[in-house]
Amino acid sequence: MKAWISIVAVTFVSSIVVPSSTIIWATEQSKNELEENKTDFQFNSEPITLYSEGDITVQQNSSGEILVTKMETNVRANVSRWGTWQYTNIAVSTGVAANAINAAFYAGAGASVAMFGIPGWAIGGLLTGASWTNLGSAPGSAVAKKWDKNGWIGFYKRTGYDGAGRVVATQYKTE
Numbered sequence: 001m002k003a004w005i006s007i008v009a010v011t012f013v014s015s016i017v018v019p020s021s022t023i024i025w026a027t028e029q030s031k032n033e034l035e036e037n038k039t040d041f042q043f044n045s046e047p048i049t050l051y052s053e054g055d056i057t058v059q060q061n062s063s064g065e066i067l068v069t070k071m072e073t074n075v076r077a078n079v080s081r082w083g084t085w086q087y088t089n090i091a092v093s094t095g096v097a098a099n100a101i102n103a104a105f106y107a108g109a110g111a112s113v114a115m116f117g118i119p120g121w122a123i124g125g126l127l128t129g130a131s132w133t134n135l136g137s138a139p140g141s142a143v144a145k146k147w148d149k150n151g152w153i154g155f156y157k158r159t160g161y162d163g164a165g166r167v168v169a170t171q172y173k174t175e
Helices: 001-018 031-039 092-108 122-131 140-147
Strands: 050-053 056-060 068-070 085-092 154-160 167-175
Touching: 050 122, 056 122, 068 122, 085 092, 092 140, 092 154, 122 167
Parallel strands: none
Antiparallel strands: 050 056, 056 068, 068 167, 085 154, 154 167
Protein backbone atom coordinates (compact mmCIF):
# COMPACT_ATOMS: atom_id res chain seq x y z
CA MET A 1 0.00 0.00 0.00
CA LYS A 2 2.84 2.41 0.90
CA ALA A 3 4.57 1.71 -2.41
CA TRP A 4 1.35 2.36 -4.35
CA ILE A 5 0.76 5.67 -2.54
CA SER A 6 4.38 6.67 -3.18
CA ILE A 7 4.02 5.93 -6.89
CA VAL A 8 0.75 7.87 -7.13
CA ALA A 9 2.22 10.85 -5.25
CA VAL A 10 5.37 10.87 -7.38
CA THR A 11 3.31 10.54 -10.57
CA PHE A 12 1.14 13.48 -9.55
CA VAL A 13 4.15 15.66 -8.66
CA SER A 14 6.05 14.60 -11.76
CA SER A 15 3.12 15.49 -13.99
CA ILE A 16 3.32 19.03 -12.64
CA VAL A 17 7.09 19.51 -12.37
CA VAL A 18 8.85 16.97 -14.58
CA PRO A 19 8.65 17.06 -18.37
CA SER A 20 6.58 14.27 -19.88
CA SER A 21 9.60 12.44 -21.34
CA THR A 22 11.04 11.76 -17.87
CA ILE A 23 10.16 8.54 -16.05
CA ILE A 24 10.22 8.45 -12.26
CA TRP A 25 10.08 5.27 -10.22
CA ALA A 26 9.71 4.91 -6.47
CA THR A 27 10.06 1.72 -4.50
CA GLU A 28 10.38 0.69 -0.90
CA GLN A 29 13.42 -1.32 0.23
CA SER A 30 13.93 -3.22 3.43
CA LYS A 31 16.92 -2.56 5.68
CA ASN A 32 18.52 -5.85 4.55
CA GLU A 33 18.20 -4.89 0.88
CA LEU A 34 19.79 -1.53 1.58
CA GLU A 35 22.72 -3.16 3.40
CA GLU A 36 23.22 -5.66 0.56
CA ASN A 37 23.23 -2.93 -2.08
CA LYS A 38 25.33 -0.46 -0.10
CA THR A 39 28.51 0.62 -1.83
CA ASP A 40 31.14 2.80 -0.21
CA PHE A 41 32.41 5.46 -2.57
CA GLN A 42 35.46 7.57 -1.90
CA PHE A 43 35.03 10.74 -3.90
CA ASN A 44 38.20 12.38 -2.70
CA SER A 45 41.58 10.71 -2.31
CA GLU A 46 42.98 13.65 -0.38
CA PRO A 47 44.25 12.83 3.12
CA ILE A 48 42.04 13.68 6.10
CA THR A 49 43.58 16.25 8.46
CA LEU A 50 43.71 14.92 12.01
CA TYR A 51 45.64 17.78 13.61
CA SER A 52 47.21 21.03 12.51
CA GLU A 53 49.21 23.58 14.47
CA GLY A 54 51.48 26.22 13.02
CA ASP A 55 53.54 24.75 10.20
CA ILE A 56 52.89 21.08 11.11
CA THR A 57 49.93 19.05 9.85
CA VAL A 58 49.04 15.46 10.74
CA GLN A 59 46.91 13.64 8.17
CA GLN A 60 45.66 10.14 7.43
CA ASN A 61 45.47 8.97 3.82
CA SER A 62 42.92 6.60 2.29
CA SER A 63 45.08 3.54 3.03
CA GLY A 64 45.27 4.45 6.74
CA GLU A 65 48.86 5.72 6.81
CA ILE A 66 49.62 8.64 9.09
CA LEU A 67 51.44 11.48 7.30
CA VAL A 68 53.17 14.29 9.16
CA THR A 69 53.97 17.38 7.09
CA LYS A 70 56.07 20.40 8.02
CA MET A 71 55.95 23.45 5.78
CA GLU A 72 59.49 24.83 5.45
CA THR A 73 58.54 28.46 4.90
CA ASN A 74 56.65 30.97 7.00
CA VAL A 75 54.26 31.61 4.14
CA ARG A 76 52.41 28.40 3.34
CA ALA A 77 53.31 27.77 -0.26
CA ASN A 78 51.41 25.22 -2.28
CA VAL A 79 53.18 21.95 -2.85
CA SER A 80 52.98 21.42 -6.59
CA ARG A 81 54.72 18.04 -6.49
CA TRP A 82 56.03 15.56 -3.97
CA GLY A 83 59.29 13.68 -4.34
CA THR A 84 59.38 9.91 -3.93
CA TRP A 85 59.30 8.29 -0.51
CA GLN A 86 62.82 7.54 0.71
CA TYR A 87 63.71 5.10 3.45
CA THR A 88 65.56 6.92 6.25
CA ASN A 89 67.58 3.81 7.20
CA ILE A 90 65.86 3.90 10.58
CA ALA A 91 63.79 0.88 11.58
CA VAL A 92 62.92 -0.56 14.98
CA SER A 93 61.08 -3.70 16.01
CA THR A 94 57.56 -3.25 17.32
CA GLY A 95 58.71 -4.34 20.80
CA VAL A 96 61.46 -1.72 20.97
CA ALA A 97 59.06 0.92 19.64
CA ALA A 98 56.41 -0.03 22.21
CA ASN A 99 58.89 0.25 25.08
CA ALA A 100 60.25 3.59 23.81
CA ILE A 101 56.74 5.00 23.41
CA ASN A 102 55.76 3.88 26.93
CA ALA A 103 58.95 5.45 28.34
CA ALA A 104 58.21 8.71 26.50
CA PHE A 105 54.62 8.62 27.77
CA TYR A 106 55.80 8.50 31.38
CA ALA A 107 58.71 10.92 30.91
CA GLY A 108 56.57 13.54 29.15
CA ALA A 109 56.20 14.65 25.57
CA GLY A 110 59.70 16.12 25.46
CA ALA A 111 61.20 12.65 25.74
CA SER A 112 59.68 11.67 22.40
CA VAL A 113 61.86 14.16 20.53
CA ALA A 114 64.93 11.94 20.27
CA MET A 115 63.12 8.64 20.41
CA PHE A 116 63.82 7.23 16.94
CA GLY A 117 66.36 9.53 15.30
CA ILE A 118 63.92 11.51 13.18
CA PRO A 119 62.98 15.15 13.87
CA GLY A 120 60.96 15.75 17.01
CA TRP A 121 58.12 17.39 15.10
CA ALA A 122 57.81 14.27 12.93
CA ILE A 123 57.74 11.75 15.78
CA GLY A 124 55.40 14.02 17.76
CA GLY A 125 53.06 14.22 14.77
CA LEU A 126 53.13 10.46 14.24
CA LEU A 127 52.30 9.93 17.92
CA THR A 128 49.50 12.50 17.74
CA GLY A 129 48.12 10.84 14.61
CA ALA A 130 48.08 7.50 16.44
CA SER A 131 46.14 9.14 19.35
CA TRP A 132 48.74 7.87 21.81
CA THR A 133 47.42 9.79 24.81
CA ASN A 134 43.98 8.17 24.40
CA LEU A 135 45.27 4.58 24.50
CA GLY A 136 45.57 4.00 28.24
CA SER A 137 48.51 4.09 30.61
CA ALA A 138 50.81 2.02 28.36
CA PRO A 139 50.05 3.08 24.77
CA GLY A 140 53.25 1.66 23.26
CA SER A 141 51.88 -1.64 21.97
CA ALA A 142 48.76 -0.05 20.46
CA VAL A 143 50.78 2.65 18.67
CA ALA A 144 53.36 0.13 17.46
CA LYS A 145 50.55 -1.99 15.98
CA LYS A 146 49.20 1.07 14.14
CA TRP A 147 52.65 1.83 12.70
CA ASP A 148 53.71 -1.78 12.01
CA LYS A 149 53.47 -3.41 8.59
CA ASN A 150 55.78 -6.44 8.97
CA GLY A 151 57.12 -6.69 12.53
CA TRP A 152 59.40 -3.71 12.00
CA ILE A 153 58.57 -0.02 11.91
CA GLY A 154 60.45 1.77 9.16
CA PHE A 155 60.49 5.56 8.83
CA TYR A 156 60.14 7.17 5.41
CA LYS A 157 60.57 10.76 4.25
CA ARG A 158 59.71 12.76 1.15
CA THR A 159 60.14 16.36 0.11
CA GLY A 160 57.52 18.72 -1.35
CA TYR A 161 58.39 21.31 -3.99
CA ASP A 162 56.63 24.46 -5.15
CA GLY A 163 56.15 25.39 -8.81
CA ALA A 164 59.66 26.90 -9.00
CA GLY A 165 61.26 23.70 -7.67
CA ARG A 166 62.05 25.07 -4.20
CA VAL A 167 61.69 22.82 -1.16
CA VAL A 168 58.61 23.97 0.75
CA ALA A 169 57.64 20.93 2.82
CA THR A 170 58.91 17.69 4.33
CA GLN A 171 56.71 14.72 5.10
CA TYR A 172 57.27 11.58 7.22
CA LYS A 173 55.38 8.31 7.54
CA THR A 174 55.92 4.80 8.89
CA GLU A 175 55.75 1.49 7.06
